[in-house]
Amino acid sequence: MRGVVFRGLEELAIETIGMQEWDELLETYAPQGRVYVSPTAYPDEELFALAQGVASKLDKPLTEVLAIFGQSLFGFLAKKHVGISSKFSSFEELVVSIDSVIHMEVKKLYDEPNLPSITTTIENDKTIILKYKSNRKLCFCAEGLLHGAAQHYNRVLRIEHPQCMHEGADHCVLILHLD
Ligand code: HEM
Ligand code: ZN
Secondary structure (H helix, E strand, O other): OEHHHHHHHHHHHHHHOOHHHHHHHHHHHOOOOOOOOOOOEOOHHHHHHHHHHHHHHHOOOHHHHHHHHHHHHHHHHHHHOHHHHOOOOOHHHHHHOHHHHHHHHHHHHOOOOOOOEEEEEEEEOOEEEEEEEOOOOOHHHHHHHHHHHHHHOOOOEEEEEEEOHHHOOOOEEEEEEEO
16 A cells, blocks of 8 residues: 555544554554655555554554544545546546546556555435445445545435445445435
């Protein structure tokens, strides 16, 4: 995962557990003197270990921390790449463009990024079905990112997750219900 994602986790961690506890986690789970640079790739295991560390310190399940992380990550990524995120005038427009526009642009900016495969189908004006597939299985983070996006457009979003890679499925199915 790119440094930009670690920086997002770092920002959230400092807000929630504080700088000292975050430094402790870095000492435990990252090589000595590690500094996360946005475009550089670092091992996924390191991100998972740090996220698990934050979860343990907050006494919350990892899935919950990944969801909160995803939500703050949206704002972080959107701010960092305003040129990409400002292209969309609505939540719906953004969501159907994740794979074809947003992550496509990311592929131009970063060398061989690790991105999920996301496909969307608009069911009706209040429902979008999103299929998520990635060997990193960060579907909870995707849920958080989607909540972050909904917040950005002042929309109320409820997500159902009836099929999940963590339960052995080939891909996750997220049903997005908009008010
Ligand atoms: C990675 C989903 C919007 C840039 C990821 C990952 C997920 C994801 C789940 C983790 C990798 C994986 O699962 O395999 C989403 C969703 C979005 C969204 C659901 C909207 C609701 C954005 C935006 C940007 C962005 C707005 C920036 C313009 C990136 C980058 C990575 C990433 C840089 C890391 C790539 C790497 O580590 O190599 N995205 N994303 N995403 N996304 Fe998105
Ligand atoms: Zn899932």
